[in-house]
Structure formats: C-alpha cells, structure tokens
Amino acid sequence: MSDGLVLLQLHEPGETPAPHENEKGAAVGIDLGTTNSVVAIAFEGSVEVLRGADGKALIPSVVHYGDDGSVVVGASAREAILDTPDHVVSSIKRLMGRGIEDVKALAGTMPYAVEPNPEGGMVRLRVAGKVLTPVEISADILRAIKARAEEALLGRHVARAVVTVPAYFDDAARTATKDAARLAEIEVLRLVNEPTAAALAYGLENSVEGLYAVYDLGGGTFDISILKMEKGVFQVKATGGDAVLGGDDIDHAVAEHFLAERAGGLGEQTITAGEAKQALMTARVAKECLTSRADGEWMIEVDGKPSRHALDKAALEALAAPFVDRTIDICRAVVEDSGIAVADIQGVVLVGGSTRMPLVRRRVAEFFGRPPLSDINPDEVVAVGAALQAEALTAGSDTLLLDVTPLSLGIETMGGIVEKVIPRNTPIPVAMAQEFTTYQDGQTAMSIHVVQGEREMVSQNRSLARFVLRGIPPMAAGAGRIRVSFQVDADGLLTVSAREMTTGTEANVAVKPSYGLSEDEMADMLRDSLVNARADMDQRLLTEAVVEARRSVLAVRSALGVDGDLLSADERKAVDAAVAAVEAACAGSDRDAVNVAVEDLEQATKAFAERRMDRGIRQALAGVSVDRLDDALGGE
Amino acid sequence: MNASAVAQLVPCWSCKGPVASRALFCSVCGAVQGPGAIDHFTRLGLRPTFEIDQDELERQYFGFQRRLHPDRFAAKSAKERALSQSQATALNEAYETLKDPLKRSAYLLSLLDHPVDLTACGTINDPVLLMEQMEKREAIAEADTPDAITRLSAEADTEVLACQCHISAAFAAGDLDEAAHLTIRLKYLVKLADEARTRKTRMTRAMR
Numbered sequence: 001m002s003d004g005l006v007l008l009q010l011h012e013p014g015e016t017p018a019p020h021e022n023e024k025g026a027a028v029g030i031d032l033g034t035t036n037s038v039v040a041i042a043f044e045g046s047v048e049v050l051r052g053a054d055g056k057a058l059i060p061s062v063v064h065y066g067d068d069g070s071v072v073v074g075a076s077a078r079e080a081i082l083d084t085p086d087h088v089v090s091s092i093k094r095l096m097g098r099g100i101e102d103v104k105a106l107a108g109t110m111p112y113a114v115e116p117n118p119e120g121g122m123v124r125l126r127v128a129g130k131v132l133t134p135v136e137i138s139a140d141i142l143r144a145i146k147a148r149a150e151e152a153l154l155g156r157h158v159a160r161a162v163v164t165v166p167a168y169f170d171d172a173a174r175t176a177t178k179d180a181a182r183l184a185e186i187e188v189l190r191l192v193n194e195p196t197a198a199a200l201a202y203g204l205e206n207s208v209e210g211l212y213a214v215y216d217l218g219g220g221t222f223d224i225s226i227l228k229m230e231k232g233v234f235q236v237k238a239t240g241g242d243a244v245l246g247g248d249d250i251d252h253a254v255a256e257h258f259l260a261e262r263a264g265g266l267g268e269q270t271i272t273a274g275e276a277k278q279a280l281m282t283a284r285v286a287k288e289c290l291t292s293r294a295d296g297e298w299m300i301e302v303d304g305k306p307s308r309h310a311l312d313k314a315a316l317e318a319l320a321a322p323f324v325d326r327t328i329d330i331c332r333a334v335v336e337d338s339g340i341a342v343a344d345i346q347g348v349v350l351v352g353g354s355t356r357m358p359l360v361r362r363r364v365a366e367f368f369g370r371p372p373l374s375d376i377n378p379d380e381v382v383a384v385g386a387a388l389q390a391e392a393l394t395a396g397s398d399t400l401l402l403d404v405t406p407l408s409l410g411i412e413t414m415g416g417i418v419e420k421v422i423p424r425n426t427p428i429p430v431a432m433a434q435e436f437t438t439y440q441d442g443q444t445a446m447s448i449h450v451v452q453g454e455r456e457m458v459s460q461n462r463s464l465a466r467f468v469l470r471g472i473p474p475m476a477a478g479a480g481r482i483r484v485s486f487q488v489d490a491d492g493l494l495t496v497s498a499r500e501m502t503t504g505t506e507a508n509v510a511v512k513p514s515y516g517l518s519e520d521e522m523a524d525m526l527r528d529s530l531v532n533a534r535a536d537m538d539q540r541l542l543t544e545a546v547v548e549a550r551r552s553v554l555a556v557r558s559a560l561g562v563d564g565d566l567l568s569a570d571e572r573k574a575v576d577a578a579v580a581a582v583e584a585a586c587a588g589s590d591r592d593a594v595n596v597a598v599e600d601l602e603q604a605t606k607a608f609a610e611r612r613m614d615r616g617i618r619q620a621l622a623g624v625s626v627d628r629l630d631d632a633l634g635g636e
Numbered sequence: 637m638n639a640s641a642v643a644q645l646v647p648c649w650s651c652k653g654p655v656a657s658r659a660l661f662c663s664v665c666g667a668v669q670g671p672g673a674i675d676h677f678t679r680l681g682l683r684p685t686f687e688i689d690q691d692e693l694e695r696q697y698f699g700f701q702r703r704l705h706p707d708r709f710a711a712k713s714a715k716e717r718a719l720s721q722s723q724a725t726a727l728n729e730a731y732e733t734l735k736d737p738l739k740r741s742a743y744l745l746s747l748l749d750h751p752v753d754l755t756a757c758g759t760i761n762d763p764v765l766l767m768e769q770m771e772k773r774e775a776i777a778e779a780d781t782p783d784a785i786t787r788l789s790a791e792a793d794t795e796v797l798a799c800q801c802h803i804s805a806a807f808a809a810g811d812l813d814e815a816a817h818l819t820i821r822l823k824y825l826v827k828l829a830d831e832a833r834t835r836k837t838r839m840t841r842a843m844r
C-alpha cells in the first residue's frame with residue numbers, strides 16, 4: 001500500500017483481524033454513548049435491540065468500582081453516585097483520547113479525581129484507589145455490553161461488533177475507542193459514525209431518497225451530517241459537530257445555577273465534590289422533567305443540609321440557549337460547506353436524548369424550515385444502524401456507506417503554521433502526500449508534528465503525534481525531499497508514512513502519540529486484563545492464516561476449472577494432493593502447518609501458472625481480447 | 637490484437653493466471669486486483685471531456701464503489717482487504733478530481749500534455765487578471781451592508797459559472813492555450829467567490 005516506512009500507525013497492522021466465519025460468534029452493533037449505551041443485532045435485515053432483564057434498551061454508561069475490586073456498570077452504578085461519588089465514573093467518553101486540560105471543572109470542583117501525569121498524554125483518573133485511563137473504563141462498559149448481548153442471545157458468543165463513534169471524533173478518540181474494544185476482547189468490524197448509522201437505519205426502514213440532515217445531540221457530543229441517500233447508497237456530503245457539547249453542558253449550567261442558589265442560601269463558601277455530583281444529578285432530573293412540565297421544585301441534600309430549587313421552562317431555556325445556539329451555528333457552517341441550499345434538504349432526522357427538549361426541536365425546525373422527523377426512537381436508532389452494518393459486513397449486503405473525514409489533517413511547518421494535507425469532508429478511504437524539503441545544509445533529521453483541525457496555527461488545533469525522521473543522507477539545504485504520506489482508512493483512522501525521495505532512504509522514526517496509549521502501555525493493559533491474551537492473539541493469527549489458505553485453494557480450483565487441460569494426469573495428481581494437504585492443515589489448529597502447506601501448494605502450481613500465462617499471451621496474440629469491458633468490471 | 641495487448645496481460649496475484657492489467661477482478665478466480673495506473677476518467681468509465689454529467693459521474697462512482705469498497709471485503713483475506721482499500725482510495729481521488737470543475741479542467745489539461753500550475757500561489761502573471769482581482773477583492777472587503785455583500789457574492793458566483801462555460805467552449809474548440817488561461821482565471825474567481833460568501837455569512841450572522 002504505502003511505499004515508505006510506516007511511522008504513525010495508531011494500530012499495528014495485524015491487529016484488525018479478518019472477520020471470521022460464523023463459528024466466530026455473533027456480530028452485534030454497539031452504540032457506545034456518553035450517557036447511555038445500546039446493543040442490537042440484525043438478522044436478514046430485521047433488527048432486535050437487546051434488552052436487559054428490566055426490559056430496558058439503554059445501559060447507562062456509568063461504572064462503579066468497588067473497594068473489593070468489583071466492577072458494576074449501568075443503572076445501579078448510576079445510583080451509587082449519591083453514596084460513593086468517588087467510586088463512580090460517568091461520561092467517560094468525553095475524555096477518550098483527551099488530556100488533563102480537557103477535564104471540565106464544575107464550580108471549581110473536578111467531577112473526576114485526576115491523577116497528575118508529568119508526561120502529559122491521555123488523562124488518568126483515580127477511582128476507588130485505582131488509576132485508570134478512559135480506555136480501560138470504556139473497556140469495562142464494553143464488557144458489560146457484551147455480557148448483556150450474550151445473555152440476551154441465550155449464551156451465544158459475541159466477539160465482533162460495529163462500534164459507533166461521533167462523526168466529529170478526532171483520530172485520538174477513535175483510536176482510544178478501538179483500543180477499548182480490544183481490551184474488552186471485541187473485534188471491531190468497523191467504526192461507523194453515529195449520524196451515518198442513524199441515517200442507515202432510518203433510510204433503510206423508510207426507504208427514503210434524497211438529501212437528509214441528521215442532527216444528533218446526546219449527553220456529551222453533537223454531530224450534524226448531511227447525506228445523500230439513494231437506492232441503498234448513503235453518501236455523507238458534509239459533517240461537523242463538537243465532540244464535547246451536549247446535554248451534560250446544560251446539566252452543568254443548571255447545576256451551577258443551583259449551587260449558586262445553595263451557597264447563597266446556606267451561606268457556604270466551598271463546594272464539595274459530593275455536592276457537585278449531586279447538583280449535577282438533580283440538574284439533569286430537573287431538565288428532563290421540564291421537557292414535559294412547565295415548572296417544578298427540586299431538593300439537594302448533602303450532609304443533612306437541604307436546599308430547595310425552583311425552576312421553570314423559561315429559566316431552563318435561558319440556561320440552555322447558548323448551547324443550542326452553538327449547535328445551530330455548526331449546522332449553518334456545515335450546510336454552507338456542503339454547498340447545498342437548506343431548501344434542498346428534504347428532512348431532518350433527530351437523534352439523541354437531548355433532541356427531546358422542546359427548545360431543541362423548535363430551533364432545528366426554525367433553521368431547516370421544516371418540522372424534524374421524529375417517527376424514530378432517538379435512543380435506539382444508532383445501535384440499529386450499527387447492527388445492520390455488522391450484518392452487512394459479515395453476511396454481505398448491497399448497501400454502501402460512503403463517509404468523510406470530519407476534520408482536516410495537517411503537518412506543522414515553520415512558524416507554527418499548519419499545512420493541510422487532507423481537507424475535512426474528503427471521502428474515505430483517502431491517501432494524500434506532501435513533500436517537504438530540508439532547510440539546513442547537512443540536515444540528517446526532521447521532526448514532524450501531525451495535527452488535526454481547521455485553524456491556521458498549530459497551537460489552535462489538536463496534536464495527534466510527533467515523530468522524528470532520522471538517517472536522512474546529508475545534502476545541501478533544500479536538496480533533501482521528504483515525502484510524507486497520509487492514509488485514512490474506512491474506519492477514519494490515520495496512518496502516516498515517510499520517505500526521502502532523492503535517495504529513497506527510509507528513515508528511522510520514533511513516534512509519540514500526543515493523547516494515545518503507546519504500544520507498550522497497550523501491551524501492559526492487555527496483559528493485566530486478559531488472562532488469555534496470548535491465546536487470543538494466537539487464535540487471531542490462526543484465523544487469518546486459514547482465511548488466506550482457503551483463498552489460495554479457491555484460486556487454484558478456479559484455475560483448474562478453466563485451464564486444467566494444461567496438466568498431465570500425474571501433474572494433476574500432485575496439485576490435488578497439495579490442495580488436500582492445505583485443507584487438512586486448515587482443519588487443524590497449527591498455524592505453521594497451514595502456512596507451510598500453502599507454500600507447498602504454491603510450489604506445486606508454479607509450472608501450471610507459467611503455462612497459463614503462456615496460453616493467455618498466445619490467445620491475446622491470436623486476437624482473443626481479454627480487455628473487454630466486462631473483464632474490467634469483474635468477470636466472476 | 638497486437639503486441640500492446642500482450643503488454644497489458646499480467647499474472648493475477650491470487651491464481652497466477654493471466655489477467656488484463658486494467659481488470660478489477662480476475663475472471664478466473666474472482667480475486668480483486670490492484671487499482672493500476674489509469675487516468676481518472678477511465679477509472680470511472682467516463683469519456684475524457686470537460687463537460688460531464690454530474691448524475692452520470694455519481695452513478696458510475698457509486699457503481700464502482702459498490703463492488704470495490706472495503707465494506708465488501710470485510711470477510712476476505714488481508715491482501716484482498718488491502719487491495720480493496722487501494723481501489724476505493726483511487727475511486728475517491730478520481731471522483732473528487734472530476735466532481736470539481738476547476739480540478740477537472742486542470743486534470744484534463746495535464747492529460748492532454750498541456751499542464752497548468754495551480755499551486756503557484758499568490759503570483760498572478762497576467763496584469764489584466766491581477767488588476768481585476770485587486771479591484772474586486774477591495775470591493776468585497778469594503779462592502780458594509782448585507783445587501784451590498786449579497787450582491788457582490790451573487791456576482792462572483794455568476795462569474796464562476798460564466799468562466800466554466802468559456803472553459804467548456806475552449807476545450808470543445810480544441811483551444812488548449814485558452815482553456816489553460818481560463819483555468820487559472822477560474823482559480824482566482826473561485827477564491828473570490830469563497831471570500832465573498834464567507835464575508836456574507838459573517839455579516840448576516842452579526843446582524844442577527
């Protein structure tokens with residue numbers, strides 16, 4: 001694929017294993033939300049949302065860590081916030097792939113206990129005496145989702161999933177999500193953007209065509225995507241959003257309001273973490289109540305000190321308005337970016353719990369000039385789309401998702417200015433390269449800083465990684481040409497490779513992801529969390545080898561079908577024997593045996609392959625065209 | 637067929653038999669092939685002309701992606717997944733280039749051995765164009781009412797469309813020098829239209 005040395009690959013190549021046959025267990029769709037998670041499964045196009053014993057689809061994305069080492073996820077963890085706030089983590093998705101500076105304080109109090117890390121990098125939290133990264137906490141949520149799915153599927157093994165991410169997630173957050181799945185022993189078939197998954201579910205179920213907008217406002221993230229839907233094709237035209245804007249922010253604003261009232265009423269100066277967490281919970285209850293009621297009164301009681309807080313719809317909307325305004329500003333920018341007129345958008349699909357707020361519905365209707373479509377369940381539609389895509393990837397389908405990069409990717413140049421290499425809203429997968437020249441005589445190293453974002457200055461964008469190219473042969477300034485290639489795959493994940501062009505030297509590099517986990521850290525975590533990490537890895541490699549071996553056998557069989565007459569009876573016997581040996585090896589569990597058998601098969605068919613090429617050339621010379629149009633489109 | 641037909645036969649990486657170098661799939665074993673070095677028009681099954689039907693472009697693009705996108709190969713071997721990713725990447729590049737009139741025109745000129753350099757930023761060699769650009773940029777910067785900027789923005793959009801028509805005519809007449817000249821002009825007109833639109837958005841937002 002890439003011609004240079006791979007410098008930044010936030011995932012090792014062998015780590016996205018081939019999805020396997022059905023023996024590998026069920027493939028589900030997971031909406032791993034900031035506030036709530038949902039899991040669903042599709043069979044022949046119809047989807048079942050997997051519910052818990054309580055009949056509910058939503059699993060609160062909240063984890064309780066007990067002093068005894070127990071881990072509890074869901075509704076009961078959320079209830080524990082009142083009694084043991086320092087043992088509970090919620091909204092961890094906001095910190096995926098983020099640094100300490102991204103942790104938002106509430107009234108001067110951190111809702112999380114942050115563990116200082118002098119090296120920077122991804123934030124670490126102290127919970128119940130343990131230090132945990134957001135990746136590990138998300139992995140705990142994913143394990144609970146997996147357990148729910150296996151229970152609902154009566155004990156069927158669940159090992160593969162399409163996991164959704166906000167469209168506006170940057171590379172660090174996407175990578176962190178994939179790492180979390182890996183820790184939870186879930187093979188990610190594909191990361192799909194949440195609005196795209198929602199469009200897929202909505203579009204397929206209602207067989208709509210034309211241009212649609214998906215407005216997704218959840219607890220922690222906001223996404224807006226504009227898609228063209230046409231006969232099973234879902235083409236994202238433009239996307240935008242804010243990875244840290246959602247219902248949580250409205251809760252924060254209401255909580256700040258309550259805490260100010262409380263401090264005034266009780267004459268208190270300082271606010272404890274317990275008070276902050278309780279104020280947040282009360283704020284959320286009040287906010288959700290006011291969706292269907294005009295006013296109400298709520299009580300916060302901490303350490304036996306109660307305070308009462310009245311709030312009505314108008315007051316809530318005044319507190320919420322700045323956040324809703326922001327979403328509308330983003331909608332306007334994305335519509336403009338797409339070059340599409342608002343009037344040409346045929347419908348707006350609402351996704352996410354916060355779109356239940358009347359204020360949100362009003363503002364969306366106002367901006368798009370039409371009432372939004374609400375004949376879908378905004379809580380479940382993303383998981384439904386993910387489940388459909390999981391089935392499409394494992395069982396095959398005709399639908400096609402064509403997505404884009406949400407944020408521009410670039411490189412730092414002189415003066416801290418960003419040089420864009422891949423602009424936002426470019427369809428993925430995509431590969432682009434940029435050349436840089438050395439700027440000093442005899443320069444043998446060059447440091448490269450990869451950033452993501454739209455702003456002109458590096459400091460205003462998100463840093464993804466830094467690496468140093470070494471071993472550039474000394475040349476005059478400007479003579480060394482370094483070609484840096486960016487590649488974004490269908491998961492939206494970036495790989496960077498580089499090569500010096502005048503001499504073709506591949507340079508040595510050291511990569512430091514800015515907010516990711518290094519391979520060593522991942523390895524440690526895998527070791528800690530998986531008793532059977534080794535066995536798991538071996539199993540994946542074996543499966544990959546078997547998939548490859550079966551492909552070889554099929555290829556040889558097809559060749560024998562058309563050109564079998566090129567072999568004598570004895571030669572044919574030898575080839576058949578080699579094929580049988582591969583098949584026998586595939587039935588076993590020895591990866592080396594499989595690989596050896598495949599190599600033997602290659603040897604056994606070498607002469608056959610040469611004769612086939614000769615025949616092809618002879619036929620071409622004789623005037624049989626092999627370059628017909630249907631050949632080009634594939635003549636299977 | 638002649639010798640060139642022979643040169644176009646390559647061994648299929650999977651079954652090792654002969655396959656046309658342009659084939660997307662091997663007709664014997666069905667394995668997906670690499671994208672190969674073909675031009676963007678050929679890749680999308682279109683004739684190499686400046687005038688293209690946007691609907692047809694999308695239809696062709698969707699049709700090829702349906703067959704080649706990595707989602708179709710999720711259950712296949714690592715090599716097939718990698719090839720499908722390269723194919724889909726090549727299709728996206730072709731689609732992005734041909735969809736945009738400016739990129740399409742520049743690309744077509746380079747195919748016809750008449751390249752224009754659009755990356756040489758800033759410097760305008762043509763004094764008439766330079767003068768015109770400076771005047772218009774100034775007018776946009778000085779527009780101080782929403783009405784004024786809306787009018788300028790509409791004018792800029794009209795000029796972009798007009799220039800595209802002239803490019804089309806130049807290609808049709810086989811006048812590549814003129815097409816190249818107009819393509820450079822189009823680049824600046826597009827930039828101007830973008831600037832006008834940005835200023836218009838900013839001004840109308842400030843009014844609210």
Ligand SMILES: Nc1ncnc2c1ncn2[C@@H]1O[C@H](COP(=O)(O)OP(=O)(O)O)[C@@H](O)[C@H]1O
Nearest residue numbers: 033034035036218219220247288291352353354
């Ligand atoms: N009835 C309601 N009125 C207002 N907000 C609501 C209502 N129901 C849920 N929400 C809000 O929706 C958000 C959760 O939405 P969800 O789509 O589950 O989020 P996420 O995708 O981030 O997990 C929370 O902020 C919650 O307070």
Ligand SMILES: [Mg+2]
Nearest residue numbers: 033218352382
């Ligand atoms: Mg959501």
Ligand SMILES: [Zn+2]
Nearest residue numbers: 648651662665
């Ligand atoms: Zn073949």
